[in-house]
Amino acid sequence: MKPVTVFRYLWALPNTLLGLLLLVPALLSGGRVKLVDGVLEISGRAVVWVLERIPFAGPADALTLGHAVLGRSEEILEQWRRHEQVHVRQYERWGPFFIPAYAFSSLYARMKGRDGYLGNRFETEAFVGEKDVIT
Numbered sequence: 001m002k003p004v005t006v007f008r009y010l011w012a013l014p015n016t017l018l019g020l021l022l023l024v025p026a027l028l029s030g031g032r033v034k035l036v037d038g039v040l041e042i043s044g045r046a047v048v049w050v051l052e053r054i055p056f057a058g059p060a061d062a063l064t065l066g067h068a069v070l071g072r073s074e075e076i077l078e079q080w081r082r083h084e085q086v087h088v089r090q091y092e093r094w095g096p097f098f099i100p101a102y103a104f105s106s107l108y109a110r111m112k113g114r115d116g117y118l119g120n121r122f123e124t125e126a127f128v129g130e131k132d133v134i135t
């Protein structure tokens with residue numbers, strides 16, 4: 001593994017650890033965990049429970065936390081994979097500052113009269129970037 005790759009994983013690690021908190025509850029609730037392109041995709045009933053209760057953003061189909069992607073089901077994870085991979089790259093750039101920056105971008109969009117989700121610059125980048133990711 002290249003040093004820059006190690007740094008990206010370490011830089012995003014605080015966020016990844018948040019996602020990994022759901023690993024055991026997901027497995028205990030009949031979920032699945034899959035490693036795809038260096039990213040852990042986690043699904044299951046415990047994940048659904050969390051996705052329906054995300055403050056200001058729920059209910060969601062999927063959520064990226066560093067190198068962990070939470071999804072309602074394996075099918076939904078596959079459907080959103082390219083989009084969530086863009087978010088993984090964003091976590092690799094922003095590290096522990098990603099969540100505050102994301103929240104600020106949603107707040108800023110709302111202040112400008114735009115939708116807090118679709119007007120968020122990180123979502124705009126993900127919706128554009130999902131078309132460019134080669135899988």
Ligand SMILES: [Zn+2]
Binds near residue numbers: 083087122123126
């Ligand atoms: Zn997104």
